Structures are given as structure tokens and as C-alpha cells.
Amino acid sequence: MRPEDKERLEACTREIAEILYRNAETKDAEQLKTLEGIEIAVREQMLENVSPNVGNFFIEKSTGTKAGKERQIKSCIGKLRIKSHQAKRLQVKARSRLSPQLEKCCLLVSASESYARTAVNVEELTGIHISHSSQQRLVQKQEFPEITMTESVEEISLDGGKVRLRTEKGKKSEWKDYKTVNAQGTVSAYFLNNQGLVEWLQKQPLAQIFSCLGDGHDGIWNLFKAIAPSEQRFEILDWYHLKEHLYNVGGSLRRLTKVEDMLWQGSVDEAIALFEGCKFKRAINFLDYLRNHRHHIPEYGYLQEQGITIGSGSVESTIKQIGRRVKISGAQWNRHNVAQVLKHRCAYLNGYFYPPKYIYSVPN
DSSP states (O other): OOHHHHHHHHHHHHHHHHHHHHHHHHOOOGGGGHHHHHHHHHHHHHIIIIHHHHHHHHHHHHHOOOOEEEEEEETTTEEEEEEEEHHTTOOOOOOOOBOOHHHHHHHHHHHTHHHHHHHHHHHHHHHHHOOOOHHHHHHHOOOOOEEESSSSSSEEEEEEEEEEEOTTTTOOOEEEEEEEEEETTEEEEEOOOOOHHHHHHHTTEEEEEEEEEOOOHEEEEHHHHSSGGGGGGEEEEEHHHHHHHHHOOSSSSHHHHHHHHHHHTTTTHHHHHTTTTTTSHHHHHHHHOOOGGGOOOOHHHHHHHTOOOOOOOOHHHHHHHHHHHTTTTTTTTTTHHHHHHHHHHHHHHHHTSSSSOOOOOOOO
């Protein structure tokens, strides 16, 4: 800024501040007795009397036009008047009543909070009130772009979570499954749409051979089969799930420790042999589990030495992080809204509302 401009700005700012102070004092003199009160008062005065005028001036100068139908939008700098030609040049959505930056603020907060709490928090943070119903509509009409990863994907974990659906008054709550994938830190979730999950992964640059990590649920392995041919998949049963199933058998700790060592080395047949002849149900169930997943049980010790992940903790962590939104106390979801809520939460977890890390494409 030129020195003469800075000097003139300081003089004008002083004059504006005097006017705003008189107005704030008339409105609530008590508010001006604390720094917090002054912060709130200054923000209110700026949003109401100053920044909208500055914003409107910037819009007019930047676009070079005043043509078109006028509409009012809420923004982080107050209520702005914008013409249709100006909105088009500034990439403001048609019929939107919120500015892009204010929309981003709302979506950033509502990705982790209930819509009612979001309305309160956004107003506290920005001074702009957006109702809880508007917050919900904003999420539901938003187009969250699909992520296209740029680096070769060498590891994929799959798991399932649960979401509670809204039911008629007096009826028991209904819980439904959704599937979540973590592909080297990039997450995505699908509600009653396994095919959508498969198609999204098939669009990614999968490595010539990639690791597939999952627990013992057959549905997870069926999804892996649909993603790529067997020669491209290296399937690994989560070591920690395997170990949990082993110690649930109970009985001799010495035998359990010996079986654990065998499984760590990938010696499934030897582990099965140590339980042969056992008649109690938990041992029989564990033997069935081993036989069913013998092709998913590698030499875990060797894989760990090579730096290859042997547990699906990343996707389990993702499930918990998604659950922090969809399982907020008392939350019940309209069945038709769940998929969009999952997209919203995943966009947040992938850093969509922060500086770009990926290449995004909005589906037609």
C-alpha cells in the first residue's frame, strides 16, 4: 500500500470507528465494558454497516458490470447485493442465498456436529445466523466430488459400520449397515450401494499387486473379489482379529500361545492340528474360522519385517470417525439422506474443505 493511501485510510478508519462506537454505545453501552463485548460489538457494526458496502464495491469493480437481476446473499462479510451477471462472473451458484465461503464454513462445522449445533457454532464464529434446517438443506443439495487419487494404490482396507434410521413413532429403531473403504488414507463410504464402492475403487490407479485387508466377514472378501482379479489381490486377514478369535477359544494358555506363534509364521495346518479332537464349541468354531480363511493367513512376521500392514486398523479408525457424526447422541436419519451425510463426512475427513490435495471431478 502506498504511504499516502495508508495515511488516508487511517484517517477514514478513525472517522468510521467514531461513528460505529456511538452507534454501539447507543445500542448497548454495557457491552463495551469488556474486551469480548467490544469484539462482538465491532463485528456486529462491521457486518451491518461497513463490510457489506466494501464487499459490494469490490464486486462491482471486479466484475465491471451492474447488469442483471439483483438478489441478496448472506456472506462472511454481511449481507451482499449481487446482480445475476456479477454472480455468474464470480462463480456464485444460481439461486444460492449463501456465499461460497460461508457455505464452506457451514459445511466444515456440520461435518462434525448436528445441524442444530452447527447453526449455533457458525453464528458464534462468524456472526451470521443460518438456521438448522438451512444447514441440512445445504448438505443435501451439495455436490461432493469424487476423489481421483494420483498415486498408485498399494493397500486397501474394507469394513462395515452401522447407522440408525428414522422409524415411525412408537416403533423400534432400525439399524442398517454401510461399507467403508480406506485406500492409503483416502476414505469413502457407501450406504446400501456396494456396487458404487467397487466402481469407485476400480477408477483408482490400483497397483499391479495390492494388499486387501479385512476381518472375517464374508461380505468384505466378496467385495474384494469384485474389485480386481485374484492375481492382482494379496488378501490378508487382519492379524488382530485373528488373534482375538484365537484367545476367545479359552483353555490352556500354553496352547494358545503356541498357536499364536504358528499363525504368526503362517502355519495354519499346524495350528489346526493342535486343536484337533477338541469337542467344545468355541474351539470347533475357531477351526471352522481358520479353514474358511486359510488363504487369507500369510506369514505375518515376514510381512511386518517388509513394512507391509497386517491389520485393518486404518479403516476401523475411519468407521469410528464417521460414527462421530452419524452416531451423535439421539441421531436418527432419513433413509434417503444417509448416503449424502456419509459423502459429507468423508469429504471432511479427506480434507476437501482445506487446501486441495487431490484432483476432484464432479460426476454428471
